[in-house]
Amino acid sequence: MSGLTESQVASFRENGYLVIPDYLTQAEIEALLAETNTLLNDFSLDSHPLTQFTTGDDDQADHVGDDYFLNSGDKIRFFFEPDAFTSEPDPLTGRAALIKPKHLAVNKIGHSLHTLSPPFKSVSLNKQNAAVARSLGFKDPRVLQSMVICKQPSIGGAVPTHRDSEFLYTNPPSAVGWWYALQDAGPGNGTLGMWKGSHKGRKGGHIARRFVRKADNKGTEFIENDSASLPKGMEEEKASEPTDKDLEILNVKAGSLVLIHGNVLHKSEKNTSPRSRYAYTFHVIEGADEWEYDKRNWLQPPEAGFSRLYQ
Numbered sequence: 043m044s045g046l047t048e049s050q051v052a053s054f055r056e057n058g059y060l061v062i063p064d065y066l067t068q069a070e071i072e073a074l075l076a077e078t079n080t081l082l083n084d085f086s087l088d089s090h091p092l093t094q095f096t097t098g099d100d101d102q103a104d105h106v107g108d109d110y111f112l113n114s115g116d117k118i119r120f121f122f123e124p125d126a127f128t129s130e131p132d133p134l135t136g137r138a139a140l141i142k143p144k145h146l147a148v149n150k151i152g153h154s155l156h157t158l159s160p161p162f163k164s165v166s167l168n169k170q171n172a173a174v175a176r177s178l179g180f181k182d183p184r185v186l187q188s189m190v191i192c193k194q195p196s197i198g199g200a201v202p203t204h205r206d207s208e209f210l211y212t213n214p215p216s217a218v219g220w221w222y223a224l225q226d227a228g229p230g231n232g233t234l235g236m237w238k239g240s241h242k243g244r245k246g247g248h249i250a251r252r253f254v255r256k257a258d259n260k261g262t263e264f265i266e267n268d269s270a271s272l273p274k275g276m277e278e279e280k281a282s283e284p285t286d287k288d289l290e291i292l293n294v295k296a297g298s299l300v301l302i303h304g305n306v307l308h309k310s311e312k313n314t315s316p317r318s319r320y321a322y323t324f325h326v327i328e329g330a331d332e333w334e335y336d337k338r339n340w341l342q343p344p345e346a347g348f349s350r351l352y353q
């Protein structure tokens with residue numbers, strides 16, 4: 043199985059991301075969309091805590107702090123769009139109520155599709171991805187935090203600017219995101235915006251803050267990072283702070299893979315269009331001994347450890 047070409051690796055190292063069109067076959071795209079629709083239609087609201095998902099900074103971080111979220115690392119769970127609810131609580135239940143059918147109200151499904159859903163597992167833990175990881179220099183790549191991000195028509199929430207290693211921190215940083223467009227994603231329906239080269243540098247690319255579980259395990263917060271903030275081998279690379287002229291708004295077709303360096307700054311806007319923007323993403327971290335997975339990360343490994351990509 044061939045991995046990335048030399049020029050693809052060079053482009054990833056230079057820009058901090060790489061778009062590979064037609065990475066998934068049409069049959070794979072259809073199988074993943076069918077599975078997504080089945081999951082969205084079949085899950086039950088009966089015992090659902092109606093957890094809303096925001097990746098917002100600071101004051102919103104508590105919203106992703108309930109047990110339903112914190113214990114979802116080895117499960118398939120459903121997180122709602124904040125804009126899918128009434129603004130006032132229902133007088134009978136005392137809770138905000140859904141104003142959309144549930145399949146149009148979900149922000150994301152996560153976080154272990156790569157182990158629990160056969161179609162998602164087969165596009166995650168496979169030889170092609172192992173070859174890509176080898177090209178990127180991984181010694182013992184481990185897969186974690188898989189999810190479908192739905193970006194529902196007109197209410198699909200924005201994802202604020204962040205670096206993935208802030209959330210899945212190893213010391214030193216090693217995360218890379220695999221992001222598959224399951225539908226066309228472009229300006230208008232909440233596609234990815236990437237700051238070219240922002241993974242590098244004395245300032246620009248540093249992991250300066252981290253998203254962690256609070257000490258009492260009740261909720262999450264951002265803290266200052268006082269451990270290594272750049273991946274091995276990048277310590278000497280210098281670049282200036284990213285500016286908006288470095289921002290590329292991706293326009294990608296369904297089936298494209300976007301590889302996202304864990305230190306690169308990126309975001310996505312709210313989907314205000316009538317077209318959904320389903321994407322499947324998982325992350326890879328270095329599992330070899332010299333990289334320590336942080337015990338305060340929101341997602342902790344299952345007993346058997348995170349899924350190996352090299353078999």
Ligand SMILES: O=C(O)CCC(=O)C(=O)O
Pocket residue numbers: 191201206219221232233234308309310321323
């Ligand atoms: O799919 C999106 O809108 C954002 C994804 C993202 O930022 C991530 O997976 O790190």
